[in-house]
Amino acid sequence: MLKACLKNFLYIVEHKLNVMVECWKLGLYLQGIQHDLSKLSPVEFFPYAKKFFAARELSKEEQEKWQLAWRHHQRKNKHHWEHWVIDFDSKKAAPMPRKYLLEMVCDWRSFSRKWGKQVKNHHLDLSEKIILHPDSRRELMDIIYRGKDGDSSSSH
Template identity: 60%
Template structure:
């Protein structure tokens, strides 16, 4: 299990570094540094390590422990859209402050960076899978478009 903990620790730090790079570009220095710190808590770290890095099938109890860890993560990190959902059945959410919205996009971009893909607006599905307040959806669409245009211009793709 020690090997699983080490792999999990390295994975979290790699993810945090990738998010830090994306947050730095947006001027979110403090958020970039403290992003996903809850993943180091025993409530999240142990279940994540068992599920993703132990190479063993989880028992029913361990699977439930991981689900609680995931809920803990979503409900304790404001960059997750789930944090802002009031009622998932009616798809009601409160507006997400811009700094957390940008951190959320930086989180998404970090996964693209990890797997060597470019983040594109078309990669987002804002219909039924993500519950956002209408104001937040509009901010998100605007931010993504602005970011892609800037990235394309920087790479010489726009005149």
Template identity: 60%
Template sequence: MLKAYWKYFLYILNHKLNVLIECWQEGLYIQGVIHDLSKFSPVEFFPYAKKFYSGKPLNIDDELKWKYAWLHHQHKNKHHWEHWVINPNTNEALPMPKKYLIEMVCDWRSFSRKWGRKVNESTLNLIDKIVVHPDTKKELENLMK
């Protein structure tokens, strides 16, 4: 498992660097630095490493730990749209502050940076797949243009 932990640690560092670059370009210096710090917490780190880097299928207990880790991550990181959802059954969400909205887009863009491809805005446009407040949706549409 030590190898899985090391690989996941390197992944986090690489992801944080890519998001930092994107955030820096948007003037979000502090957010770029603190982005996804919760991934280093034990409640997130170990289940993520086990799920994505152990090379083995998760048992029921480990799968549940990973689901708790994902929920923890969404609730600790305001750049996740899920953080702002009040009622997923009615698609009700609070407006997302602009700095977190921009950070979310930077997070999306960082994945194309990770794989060495130019950002493809149509691939990144998840507006119709996520639950956000109508004001946030308008702002997101403007950001994605």
């Protein structure tokens, strides 16, 4: 388990650095620093370590703890669209503030930094698969497709 914990910690640090780079490009300095800090909390850290780095099947109890950790992460972190969902059944969501939409896109872009590929806008467009308030959906499309994210390079 110690090896799984170390791997998880290194993964979290690398992810946070990648997101921080993307956030800082947009002037989201504090968000870049605070991004995903909940992953270091015991309720998330240990279930994540077991799920992704223990190299074995999870028991039923461990799977339940993982599900709780994932829900905790989504609800604790405002850059996750799930945080803003009022009712999953009716697909109703509260408006997501722009700074969290931007952080969400930075989170998505960070994965390209890890895998060494340039993100294409069509890879970011998860808007049909996620529940967003109509105003937030329009703003997300502006950020992704019209370069209205404050990034002067607009080369994403």
